Structure formats: C-alpha cells, structure tokens
Amino acid sequence: MEIVVNKGADVTDQRVPVVLLSGLAADAVAEVARQAAADPSTAVLHHDLREVVQGVVRRTLTHGEYTATEVLELAHGCVSCTLRQDLLPVALRLAEAPDVRRIVLHLDPALEPEAVCWALHHVVVDGAVATERLRVEAVVNTIDAATWFADAIGEESLFERGLSASADDERTIAQVVVAQVEFADAVVVSGSAPDAWTAARTDAVLDRLAPELPRADLPGLDLDALVAAVPPRARRGEVGDAHEPLLRGQPPLEPDCGISVVLFDERRPFHPARLHDALDVLLDGVVRTRGRIWVASQPDAALWVESAGGGLRVADAGPWLATREDWSEVDSERVAMASLRWDPYYGDREQQLVVITHLASPEEITAALHDALLTDSELAEGADVWRTYEDPFGEWHTDPCEDSGDRDSALRTGREEG
Structure with a gap:
C-alpha cells in the first residue's frame, strides 16, 4: 500500500516522542x-501482565544492545498500580537519557492504549504529569487478519482466553479489539484472512470504525513511514469524552459486504424499562454501538452507551448543558455543537447512537429504539412523573481504588464512569 507522509508535525516540540503498540495479536505486536528496537535511539518498554492478579508483573526494557527483564512485586495486583508505580516513572527516567530519542510502549494484550494515554495526561508522578516530558507520537494497533473479524463479533471474554487484567475484569474480546482500533492512529495488519469474504468484511468494518487510519502490512512494515502517515486530525493519545463527535473521519455510510451503519437521532427521552428491554438489539448481529442517550427517569443526566460483540456498557456521561448554569469549563466544541442543535424545549438533550451491524437488520434496530421512546401521552405527563419510573440505569460502578489518583474504570476502558 502507498503511505502518504504527514509533513505537518510540530518540530518545535522538545518532548520525547512515545509510540504505543497495542493489540491482542501478541506475536505480531512483539515483532x-x-x-x-532495532533503532539504537529507541527504548522499548514492555510490562507483562499475565500474573498481575497475583501481584506479579514482568517488565522488559530493551535499548540498543541492552535487554533486561525484572520481576516486580506489587502490593496491589492491578493495572492502575502498574501504570502509576512503574510504567510512568520508568518512561520518565528514559526521557531524561541523552541517548533515548523515542520511547515505544509495548502494551500487554489486555491493556487498552486509551487507559495508558489517560494516565499519561492525568496521573501525577513526582509532582507533574508525564505529558510535560512526553508526547504521544502515535498509537499503533496490530490486528491478525485471520481472527480479528471473528473476535470483533464474538462473545468470548478475556477471562475465557486467559487475558483478564484483574479478578473483576468482565470485558469481552470484542470490546477490547474494537476499542483498540477506534483509539489507534494507525493499524498494522498481520497474516491473511482465511478467505476473500472475511477479508472484505474486515476491511468494511475497519473503514467504518477508523476511516482515516493508515494501514500497513506485516511483514514488510516500515514503522517510521507508518507513523509519519498519521493524519493531522488523529488523536495522538488525546482521550475524549462522551460528548465528542461520534462519527470521526467521515466513515462511509452505505452498506458494504453486509456491514451497515445505523444512525439513530431523536429528541424525546427513552422510557427506562422499555429501553432496557430493547438493548438486545444492540448486541445480536452488531459489531459496535456508541452514543449518548437520555432516559426520562434521569432528565438531567446524559448516559453513554457502547457495545461490541456480546458486551454492552451503560455509564454516566455527566449533566446535559441544559441543566448547567456555568458553561465556562465546558469544551468549546461541545458548546458550539450543542448551540447549533439547541431545542427550546429539550435543550441539548437528545438520543444519538451510531450502530455498525454485520447481521442485524438496521430497520429492526431503528424500530426497536423508536418503540422505547416515550409516547405522546407519556411525554405530556412531564418530568415529575418521569422521575417516578422504575429505573434499571440508576446505579454506577464505584472505584475500589479511590485513593489512587485515577479510576479503575478508566484504566480498563478509558472512560470514567462516575
């Protein structure tokens, strides 16, 4: 494939560049x-989390001809402790070395790059956050063409595959592989699909999950060229929130190889019980769901919904702007978009869901979601009555490590739940 080099990089930024390598295709990521690591000015840092639940992490550092593996014994066997107590401090020490011009973080398969980038931007180490000395040059995700599509639509859990990062890690393989591609700036494709149909469907899904990402094949990879091809609008480690645009990079909306995109955009609220009953339509035959919703029983709260394969998560996305008097600390892009779509009755409250399907009927998904909206008579009853509805979405995950300075939910999924 032809790679077009992005020449718009900021050459005045003196921070040490960091490339994150992610993916469940462990052997390919290792390659x-x-x-x-063949570049003597690059330091490669890898944390093996296979025994993290037992409090054991194996750290391998490679720099030039130097390679060393050290076994770390942590007081608390969790991903957040690994990041806070070792990965970030070691990366910052490497940044001070005069012969290190790039740091590559070779991530454990179960560790999502969004979580690491969140830590780089928010976790304080020695009085400062890591991004004061480090900048994310690119997040590169590696997929196995033979298995990625099956993983993305499957229901197998990380635990079942022996990859869970903690005792309470309930993520599915699909949730991880889809989220890794979505957050990436570039994709490396290893191996080959078992047949032309799988290859075509894989490409169709990738085109809709991450339409602007440069892709390169392994073998034959030129990592420097791939990183240089990352488009100017790429994330480069910036962790967004639930109110960022849902369609990044203008993905194709027309069906391809049975892969379709469903856009659900409505103003009136969902009835909580009917929505709960309808959620199965976002699982069966669906590759990915992402979006913001509001339920009548919580008229002040935006909720975030995401699904992949057989796993679904609903989380608190904070208050709607319509309920806030002070917008001074709200992201300017969110304010601009909300102002363009402002409704005199609903304000910025709305249902916005993007669903990528592979077997499910787009018409059936749209119809099921429409049926879960309040009827005209229910709408007329008003918010005081809505608040009395039985609400299955009213309780949220509580972080067990509240004193850690970050959140366990963010470290597992890259998005805060509280």
Whole structure:
C-alpha cells in the first residue's frame, strides 16, 4: 500500500516522542516492537501482565544492545498500580537519557492504549504529569487478519482466553479489539484472512470504525513511514469524552459486504424499562454501538452507551448543558455543537447512537429504539412523573481504588464512569 507522509508535525516540540503498540495479536505486536528496537535511539518498554492478579508483573526494557527483564512485586495486583508505580516513572527516567530519542510502549494484550494515554495526561508522578516530558507520537494497533473479524463479533471474554487484567475484569474480546482500533492512529495488519469474504468484511468494518487510519502490512512494515502517515486530525493519545463527535473521519455510510451503519437521532427521552428491554438489539448481529442517550427517569443526566460483540456498557456521561448554569469549563466544541442543535424545549438533550451491524437488520434496530421512546401521552405527563419510573440505569460502578489518583474504570476502558 502507498503511505502518504504527514509533513505537518510540530518540530518545535522538545518532548520525547512515545509510540504505543497495542493489540491482542501478541506475536505480531512483539515483532513490531522488535523492529522498533532495532533503532539504537529507541527504548522499548514492555510490562507483562499475565500474573498481575497475583501481584506479579514482568517488565522488559530493551535499548540498543541492552535487554533486561525484572520481576516486580506489587502490593496491589492491578493495572492502575502498574501504570502509576512503574510504567510512568520508568518512561520518565528514559526521557531524561541523552541517548533515548523515542520511547515505544509495548502494551500487554489486555491493556487498552486509551487507559495508558489517560494516565499519561492525568496521573501525577513526582509532582507533574508525564505529558510535560512526553508526547504521544502515535498509537499503533496490530490486528491478525485471520481472527480479528471473528473476535470483533464474538462473545468470548478475556477471562475465557486467559487475558483478564484483574479478578473483576468482565470485558469481552470484542470490546477490547474494537476499542483498540477506534483509539489507534494507525493499524498494522498481520497474516491473511482465511478467505476473500472475511477479508472484505474486515476491511468494511475497519473503514467504518477508523476511516482515516493508515494501514500497513506485516511483514514488510516500515514503522517510521507508518507513523509519519498519521493524519493531522488523529488523536495522538488525546482521550475524549462522551460528548465528542461520534462519527470521526467521515466513515462511509452505505452498506458494504453486509456491514451497515445505523444512525439513530431523536429528541424525546427513552422510557427506562422499555429501553432496557430493547438493548438486545444492540448486541445480536452488531459489531459496535456508541452514543449518548437520555432516559426520562434521569432528565438531567446524559448516559453513554457502547457495545461490541456480546458486551454492552451503560455509564454516566455527566449533566446535559441544559441543566448547567456555568458553561465556562465546558469544551468549546461541545458548546458550539450543542448551540447549533439547541431545542427550546429539550435543550441539548437528545438520543444519538451510531450502530455498525454485520447481521442485524438496521430497520429492526431503528424500530426497536423508536418503540422505547416515550409516547405522546407519556411525554405530556412531564418530568415529575418521569422521575417516578422504575429505573434499571440508576446505579454506577464505584472505584475500589479511590485513593489512587485515577479510576479503575478508566484504566480498563478509558472512560470514567462516575
């Protein structure tokens, strides 16, 4: 494939560049890391989390001809402790080394790059956050063409595959592989699909999950060229929130190889019980769901919904702007978009869901969601009555490590739930 180099990088930024390598295709990711380590000015840092639940993490550092593996014994066997107590401090020490011009973080398969980037931007180490000395140059996700599509639509859990990062890690394989691609700035494709139909469907899903991402094949990878091809609008480690645009990079909306995109955009609220009953339509035959909703029983709260394969999560996305008097600390892009769509009755409250399907009927999904909206008579009853509805969406996950300075939910999924 032809790679077009982005020449718009900020050459005045003196922070040490960091490339994150992610993916469940562990052997392929390791090969990309080995290629990166061939540059003597690049330090490659890897934390093996296979025994993290027992409080054991194996850290391997490679720099030039130097390679060393050290076993770390942590007081609390969790991903957040690994990041806070070792990965971030070691990366910052490497940034001070005069012979290190790039740091590559070779992530454990179960560790999502969004979680690491959140930590880089928010976790304080020695009085400062890591991004004061480090900048994310690119997040590179590696997929196995033979298995990625099956993983993205499957229901197998990380635990079942022996990849869970904690005792309470309930993520599915699909949730991880889809989220890794969505957050990436570039994709490396290893191996080959078992047949032309799988290859075409894989490409169709990737085109809709991450339409602007440059892709390169392994073998034959030129990592420097791939990183240089990352488009100017790429995330580069910036962790968004639930109110950022749902369609990044203008993905194709027309069906391709049975892969379709459903856009659900409505103003009136969902009835909580009917919505709860309808959620199965966002699971069966669906690759990915992402979006913001509001339920009548919580008229002040925006809720975030995401699904992949057989896993679904609903989380608190904070208050709607219509309920806030002070917008001074609200992201300017969110304010601008809300102002353009402002409704005199609903304000910025709305249902916005993007659903990528592979077997499910787009018409059936739209119809099921429409049926879960309040009827005209229910709408006329008003918010005082809505608040009395039985609400299955009213309780949220509580972080067990509240003193850690970050949140366990963010470290597992990259998005805060409280």
